Every structure is written in structure tokens, then in C-alpha cells.
Amino acid sequence: MCGIVGAVRESDTSGFLLEGLRRLEYRGYDSAGVVVINQSGRLERARTVGKVKELERALTQTPLAGTTGLAHTRWATHGGVSETNAHPHICNGTLALVCNGIVENHEALRHSQQEAGLAFTSQTDTEVVVHQVYLHLQNGLDLADAVRATMDELAGSFALAVVHAGEPGRLVAARQGPPLLLGRAEKESFVASDINALLPATRRYQVLENGDVADIRGASCAIKDSGGSPVERVIHTSTQSGAGAELGEHRHFMQKEIHEQPRAVSDTLEDRLLGDRVLEDAFGSEAGRIFDATRQVLIIACGTSYHAGLVARHWLEYVGVPCEVEVASEYRYRRHAAREGTLVVTISQSGETADTLAALEEAKRQGVVGALVVCNVAESSLVRESDLVFMTHCGPEVGVASTKTFVSAMTGLLLLALVLSRRHGFDSGFEAHVVHQIRTLPGALEAALAMEDAIAEMAQVFSDKEHALFLGRGAHFPIAMEGALKLKEISYIHAEAYPAGELKHGPLALVDEKMPVVAVAPNDLLIEKLKSNLEEVRARRGRLYLFADPASGLESREDVTVLHVAPVDSAIAPIIYTVPLQLLSYHVALIKGTDVDKPRNLAKSVTVE
Ligand code: AGP
DSSP, X not given: OOEEEEEEOSSOOHXXXXXXXXXXXXXXXXXXXXXXXXXXXXXXXXXXXXSHHHHHHHHHXXXXXXXXXXXXXXXXXXXXXXXXXXXXXXXXXXXXXXXXEEETTHHHHHHHHHHTTOXXXXXXXXXXXXXXXXXXXHTTOOHHHHHHHHHHHOOEXXXXXXXXXXXXXEEEEEEESSOOXXXXXXXXXXXXXXXXXXXXXXXXXXXXXXXXXXXXXTTEEEEEOTTSOEEOOOOEEOOSOOXXXXXXXXXXXXXXXXXXXHHHHHHHXXXXXXXXXXXXXXXXXXXXXXXXXXXXXXXXXXXXXXXXXXXXXHHHHHTTOOEEEEEHHHHTTSOOOOOTTEEEXXXXXXXXXXXXXXXXXXXXXXXXXXEEEEESOTTSHHHHTOSEXXXXXXXXXXXXXXXXXXXXXXXHHHHHHHHHXXXXXXXXXXXXXXXHHHHTHHHHHHHHHTTHHHHHHHHGGGTTOSEXXXXXXXXXXXXXXXXXXXXXXXXXXXXXXXXXXXXXXXXXXXXXXXXXXXXXXXXXXXXXXXXXXHHHHHHXXXXXXXXXXXXXXXXXXXXXXXXXXXXXXTTTHHHHHHHHHHHHHHHHHHHHTOOSSSOXXXXXXXXXX
């Protein structure tokens, strides 16, 4: 899941390309590179390992200049993280190419290209693509036709852009899978993996469809579809803010985003509630018709968004709506029996997660009454592919570890459960009670944030640990899973989550005095059961760290540290109990000195499968 940006401009494009890379860095920050066609009609390239700022440093020392160029930020799939594996890849000193995606038949192509006498300088799957385009050029094809011929020979899922030193002012782009947008301006054209990279130059954009090849010459752009026929793609005007997110007084974006949660939730709720009711239109104008036809819900998502789905299953089944929750990368390749009246719900911060997009396509193929997405990015692929949309109004989330979008997505899913509850015999009194609780969310989140100092102190214990267990029950098991994921992601401590009642079936063998066990203990129907499970841990000399309701009766003692969470209604408790776990992982990472916002090996948006 790399980021691509390219441009054909009237003046030097290197500044635009660099800014584009900064805005696409969330897609991968293993290495970055840029190529331009210089005034003498030669390719000039710079590549660096690490984040975009490394490339920026290199370009300050040795600037590149040219009106046509490409740039790329990489998240390594094939070939390690090295300068030679960084894009753009060049063939014969004349042809440069950037690619996002995976070419599955790269080994066979590499073999035949080596036999044809081409030399390789990288271990990437992408290098075969630039060689293949080159071979077609050698056979007399025009650049756009050579790209088309190459696409037809590639297996996999990719988006690419290519320039030829002999044709300044021309850029060819193609899509077969990952999104690729064309930016259109009066005298110039652009290409990028997402709208953010285009905004410094233009708000007008087209979305390439699968199989499209776009031939850009200055401001003109001819698109041909997968059958090779000329097509027009709609020109959209972006309404997205062009401003990048600012860190302000915070040390990290993750910390800022954790503290923004009360605001993110209140913005997400704005205009979605009327008195003590949820407005059905919050999900789109077709919501009434689709919800009337809904007999069950199928939730599909990845990572943190999947955890939000697992919490939502508790809410939906509570109000009588059968619900399944699937990890997108598994669902997309599994055989499943279609169930009549299924509403498919995808959850995604970015709206660009490749597995979730593919799983949605598969669910639609099975037959659904409608597709709803809960998403934070309005101009994203999942929003475009869905009938109903619930936007979380969090503003950009920069930290790789999702925080405010998790809490806001759960809020949206609770509203969905309420809207569906009306069709399952729940009266307005039930809805009014839960809406009243939902309105308390911003204040309750503030109260949870006030625990930060105590949590920072608790975090000291974890900084030299290699493992941790997270426990929860009911709707709080997914919260424990999310807590474990956060700790793994940003502090590189191996953490596992279990439903507390499951410990005795195996994981209890791991528990000794060196194993910290974190548990969330709201005062709900399962509290006594949970307390028994915690005693099982103590009896094995496990060290407990608890976030508990004061009424739970759980208090600190020698082997137990308890931090009390202000009492909240069980309807909203999973949302509130998320906060202390986020703060714990953040403070452990701070002590360990890891790169909190850009943890190793990860990327903010996972646009490859
Ligand atoms: C969250 O902390 C993770 N970085 C990751 O699990 C993320 O939630 C997942 O990749 C799904 O992303 P999405 O919400 O943008 O689809």
C-alpha cells in the first residue's frame, strides 16, 4: 500500500510532488522517491530509505527540477526496505514508473525478461512492470498502448503511473485495483492515490475505474476503459479541507487525537439526534427503505474497525437484530451461504482498506438489501461503493494507531442499533433512555481523559515487559482486544486479549508474577463473573491492572492496581472504557521511546491485500 503522485505542469513540479508525498505518507513510510524529466530531456531521480523528510533533506542538498514527474512513498511488500527497492523504477535510463499494489506473476515475468537480456537492480515486483512497458515500446507500441499491453499481462491488483524521458509533458496512468485519481486544472494535470495529494493544486478530479488507462498530455487527458474504448469519467469537485492536520501543543498526533475524542463524538452526533430520537436520515436518504428490508446485519472490517464491529454485534443482537462480524481478509475468500435480507455494514477510518473493499464487493455479489459504510473520509472508495453512509466527523486522523475514529465509529454503530431497534419491538422509551446516555458521551470521555496522570504512572510497570494479557467480558472483550492491539502496535509489546472466562481453558498457563494482566471491569451484569476470573489470575501470582467502576468493589491491594473509571451506563460503557487503554499504550510507548505516530512496519491505510 504505497502512495503515488505525479504531475504534468507548466512550471517545476518537484515542490508539488514532495508535498504530495507528505500527504500520502500515511500509506507507507519505508522509503520514498521522486523522478522528473529535466530540461535536457533526461530522467533525474532521488530515492531515500525512511520517511519523506529524508527525501526532503536529500532534495535540499541536490534539488531536482522538471515540469513532468512522479513520486512514490513505499510500504514494502516484495523486496526489503532499501534504496534500490524504492520507487520510481527506471528501465534503460528512459522510462520511469511508480506502482501501488502487488504483481502476482512477477517471478515468471522476471524470468522471461532476464532471458530477453534485461538487468534487474531491485528485488521488487514492480521492476518487471517498467521492463514490460519498455519491451512493448521496443516493439513499436506507443506509451499508452505499451501500458495497456502490459496491464493485460499482469496478474494482481495495482495502480501505476509512467513517464518517458523522450516525451516530457506526457504521463500515462492505469488502474487495476487500488484507487487512482486524476487531478484536472486549466493548464495542468495530476495523478494521485488520494484526493489529499491533489488539493494543493486542484479540487477537480476524476476517479479512474478498474481497467482504465489515462493518457495525460498537459491539460488534456484521454481515458480508455478496459475494452480499449474512449470513456469520459465524471469530474468531481472536492469539498475536503486542503489543510493538513496540525500537532498544536501536543507531543504526538496520537495523544492529540485521544484528547480530541469528546469533540469528535459531539461533532459526530451533531444533527443526528432530535430530542430523544435518532434521525434515520443520518444514514442516508434511502435508509428507511433499506432498514425496513433488513433482517440481519453482516459487519465487515479490519483491525480496530473490526473491533468496533464486534462491540456493535452486542448492541445489535441486544435489540434483536441477528449480526455476524467478519474480518475482511478472511471473508473475501471464504465460501458463504447467502442470507436473505442482509444489510452489509463496512467500518473503515480511511475508506480505502483493500480487504474491506474486496469483501464488500463479495458481499454484494452474494446479494444484500443494501450496503452501509461507517467511515471518516468522505471522498473515499468505500463511501463511493455504498448505498448508505454514516460519516464520523473526527477530522483527519494522522496517528497510525486509530483512536478517535474507533470511538466515533462505535457511537455511529450504537445509533444504528437504535434505529433498527424500532423495527424489532423496542419502544420509544428504550430509545429515549439510550439517547440520553449517548448525550452524556462527551462529558464521560472528558472524565476518562482526566485519568491520564494516574495511567502514566501505571505505564512504568509495562515498559520493560515483553508480554501482557488483556481481559474483558461481553461487549468489553472487543475493548480488551483493542487495548492489546494498541499496545502491540505502538510499544511492540506482545499482548493478547481473552474473554476472561476463557482463561482457564489454556491461557492461564501463561500467568505468573512476571505477566501483567489488564482488565476492564465496568459494573455490568458480568461483573461478579469477571471478579471470579480475576481471582483465578491472583491465585497464580498474576499481577492485575484494572480499570473498574467504583461500585464493582474492586480496590487496589498488594498484587492489584485499580484505577476507578467514573460510573457510566452499560449502554455506553465500551466507548468510555476504551480511553484508559488508549492512554496506557500511549504512555508505555512514550517511556519506551518508540515512534508513536509512525510505528515500525505499519502504515495508516492498508491499500494492498
Ligand atoms: C488501528 O490502530 C490500525 N492501525 C489498523 O488496525 C486499522 O484499524 C485497520 O488497518 C483498518 O483500517 P481502516 O479503518 O482505515 O479500514
